Amino acid sequence: MKKNVLIIGAGGVAQVAAFKAAMHNDVLGDIHIASRTVSKCEAIIAGILDKKALKRPGVLAAHALDALDVAATKALIAQTKSQIVINAGSAFLNMSVLQACVETGAAYIDTAIHEEPGKICETPPWYGNYEWKHRDSCERKGVTAILGAGFDPGVVNAYAAMAARHYFDSIASIDIIDVNAGSHGRYFATNFDPEINFREFTGTVWSWQNSQWTANAMFEVNRTDDLPVVGNHTTYLTGHDEIHSLSANLDVPDIRFWMGFGEHYINVFTVLKNLGLLSEQPVTTAEGVEIVPLKVVKAVLPDPVSLAPDYAGKTFIGDLIVGERDGEAAELLVYNICDHEETYAETNSQAISYTAGVPVVAAAILIAKGVWDCHHMANIEELPPLPFIELIGEMGLPTRLRDAKGDRAFDPAEFRTERQKTKSRA
Template sequence: MKKNVLIIGAGGVAQVAAYKAAMHNDVLGDIHIASRTMSKCEALVAGILDKKALKRPGILAAHQLDAMDVEATKALIRRTKSQIVLNAGSSFLNMSVLRACIDTGVAYIDTAIHEDPTKVCETPPWYGNYEWKQREECERKGVTAILGAGFDPGVVNAYAALAANAYFDRIESIDIIDVNAGSHGRYFATNFDPEINFREFTGTVWSWQERQWTANKMFEVKRTDDLPVVGSHTTYLTGHDEVHSLSANLDVPNIRFWMGFGEHYINVFTVLNTLGLLSEKPVVTAEGLEVVPLKVVKAVLPDPMSLAPDYAGKTFIGDLVKGVRDGVETELLVYNVADHEEAFAETNSQAISYTAGVPAIAAAMLIARGEWDCHRMVNVEELPPVPFIDLLGKIGLPTRIRDDKGDRTFDPKEFAERRTPPERIARVSGT
């Protein structure tokens, strides 16, 4: 059993994670929040105390930390006696924080794949470029490292594992659909770090089709679906983290990720990109100043955390899975709908951050309880999905199921027994 959580980061996802950790400190123990900007951590602590979110009296502390400094991170882990570390900050930090966790022997969780700030859209599978290179060391040292434990990646991986393990005999395709049907009222903004957000859409769109990597351009391929609650939406084929692990860990020939964009977003993005303002490469101004265009755009756009008070509407994220069950072609939709205003009322955050932060704390709770303390590096689909999905429903993100029997609330009893033989699932861990 592991106790005491160190949350690295003080943005929207970290804020949700900190609030939720406080609400479950009877399971998680002491809660520590660390970031380069001490004032942001202190503001998070003050907000949690103001809402009286702590389930029981306990330590809730703020710390200043440059998480790129591995030795400083290791020292903070030891000083706070943290046994679970959640990187809810920039994905540029993943490998530094992971190294600190491996060296101190504590559990590691992140919510997105590692990125090198000097590179955009590397060769697939992306996890193979960084995180998976540390798998052998994690297993040798017995270190639990759970990769991509947000919603997408994260919960959608668990949905895929649920379909593969306990529903289908054979899966032909998994289409992950992410739609934000809410509105923040600003002319233009991104829902999380603009630098990370734009980098997703300026490179090659990689998808897994017919058991091979397929390249497309952003906004080249689209589809329209009639979705529960949010209605009909057009989404675009997009490169995303979970495709790179699911394609290796599940025996599925077609895995794609689709994200919804409004015409206004596409128009503004296209102009910025065409003008070179989304480039991560430095340029020199007429005055001799060296600037990175993408960082300038980030600086002038609204802080994603500032959007929360005015956000209204809902989000939809789910897996549309097609395959064969009992000899019959079958379709299954596993999904969640979250509400921006409800997320703000509970955690002072919008639903985009809420859907990423809550699953990370669910993963931490399962590690603390021992259910997910696997002593090796894994992606979420390699872990038992039912306890995770069930716990999510209890702490704020309920799952629904839609198939030929209708649309219903997820019931763990329905998926209690494994359907697919273990040998049908190719795990990269070799187990």
Template sequence: KRNVLIIGAGGVAHVAAHKCAQNNILLGDIHIASRTLEKCQAIIKSIKEKDSQRSAGRLQAHELDALDIEATKALIRSTNSQIVINVGSPFLNMAVMSACIETGAAYLDTAIHEDPAKVCEAPPWYGNYEWQRRDDCRKAGVTAILGVGFDPGVVNAYGRYAIDTYFDQVESIDIIDINAGSHGRYFATNFDPEINFREFTSTVWSWERGKWKANAMFEHRHEWDMPVVGKNTTYLTGHDELHSMSKNLDVPNIRFWMGFGEHYINVFTVLKNLGLLSEQPVRTAEGLEVVPLKVVKAILPDPASLAPNYTGKTCIGDLVKGKKNGKPQEVLIYNICDHKESFQEVGSQAISYTAGVPVVAAAMLIADGVWDVGHMANVEELDPKPFIDLMNRMGLVTRVRDAQGDRILHPQRESA
């Protein structure tokens, strides 16, 4: 058994903690550490209510400022944690990774590091932060798996699997992310508004003909007809996974498309044009200094509070095009996740669920040695088959749609 330290106590941490508890046979004690102790305690309460039959291990809440590397190292040591699941804000990554390298614990996260002071950085984003510590991980023999949520994460594994299994040559991977759910609120973001808006206010990078291309947000739109959720309008969006897949997979075109309703775009555009998404402080007539984006965050619904009333489904997948035996080939590998079912199982909405399950699947693959590689890796550098199979058993089922029809994907069986 390997003890796990979860950093952060937001939506994704909530799901990750539940999934660790459900898989206590491999993952031992579960420690949850975040800035606000009460949020860690609330997660433990939820586990005790929902998973009481299964969770036999120790569950403990800790107050931690994860930017304090020494404090994080001390907690890793005192809890004897061998695996750290970092699902706090992306501002914490480099600090938490340092603590892992210095203590020898395995490191997992679900997003690229961000510097709060910088909005638009040069691609590939991993090159500005995580990859700079590649050699240190290798020297310390530390397994660090980057971006192992759904997107980034599972979609990277889908790309790897498609290339290895269905194609001689791949021309393009279009990652399509549709949330066809409804939370019933006037306007809300599905995760931290600050992080969410940063994603849409900077340059949209896409990988086209083997080069980075700069686009503007909402400049390119495309309607996709996806399984279960049907026709949806999406927009070319900048996203983490392009920054590693472009390097690690030999594919000339990789793009990310996110579904947006007109209402979201209207509200977002008004907020942006008024300057309310700015991170630059302004001074009010009363002499108060405020950061507009922080004010917007404070008045929007807490993303976690959306879960109880969320209905509908998400559909996220990779549409891969290329050639097999000289003939054109097209394959869609995807997952459908239901908001209500996620809530019934672990008390979270599907966006958190689809990110929280993969990171725990990865922790389990480290615990049983399959992914315990002893160096830093992005998901597409690892064998996708055990990962996809394990998630099928954990509640995130992968399907494939190709010329043969639509079916559940069992990678180890298909390639046997």
């Protein structure tokens, strides 16, 4: 069994991860939180102690770290005797943290695909540009590296794998739908790092259609669905991490990601983009100062963590899957509903952070117990989905299903039969 967890990052997702790791420190051991700003780590620890979230007395420590510094990250892994590293920081950190884990033998988990500051919406399959290039070194050294273990990517990948292995005989399409039906009361804000948030939407929208990559512009294609609990919502075709791995690992011709946006968000986004304020490329002011417009926008917007106390409403994230089962056409909606006020009461965080932070700790627990300690690099859909889906339900993210039988809670006993396998790793 692996023990002792190092959480890198001190934003909303890292905060939830730290709370949940503390609640399971009987399995995970010592919990360490590291960030460039150590005071943010200390604030998270103060919140955990205030809510008495530690399951049992144990180590809960804060550390200053520049995670782009591989040597410093390796030293902290060794100092803390951490055997599992949760990279809950910026996606810009992935490759350096992964390298530190490969060189120390610690298991690696992240929540999003790697990004380079000067590039956006890279040519598919995006994972092939970065993480997948290190598959051989992980396998050679027996290092477990689990990619995209948040909710989307992450849980939605497990939903797709569950459907492929245990429900359908063949799948024609997977439509991943993400709707935040909550409100934070601010004029304008993003629910996670503004820099990463905007970068998702300023370039080409890549989707997998007719077994090939298809390019669209942001807000060009939309759909409207009547969704459980949150009701009728319009969502927009958006490029997203999970499409880049699901298209490689599942034999499905159409895989798309849809995200909900209000009219106000679209209007503000459009103005910022048209003014060039969402550019990731540096410009020089009249005073000779070089700045990146997107970083300026990030600096003036509210910190996503600060939104949590005023957030109300619910989120919906799920997979709408169409295929064939027992010789007949079939449709399955697999989804989760999360409540902003409930997640704040438990972890001082809003539901967007909660839906990403809970699964990454569930992945750590499965590694610690040996269930997912695979000793190679894997995306979520390449791992057994049922233990993961069952565990996140126990940890606060219950799954529901809607099909011809009606809407009901997920029961793992219903999905024990193997119908098909995911494709072997490319």
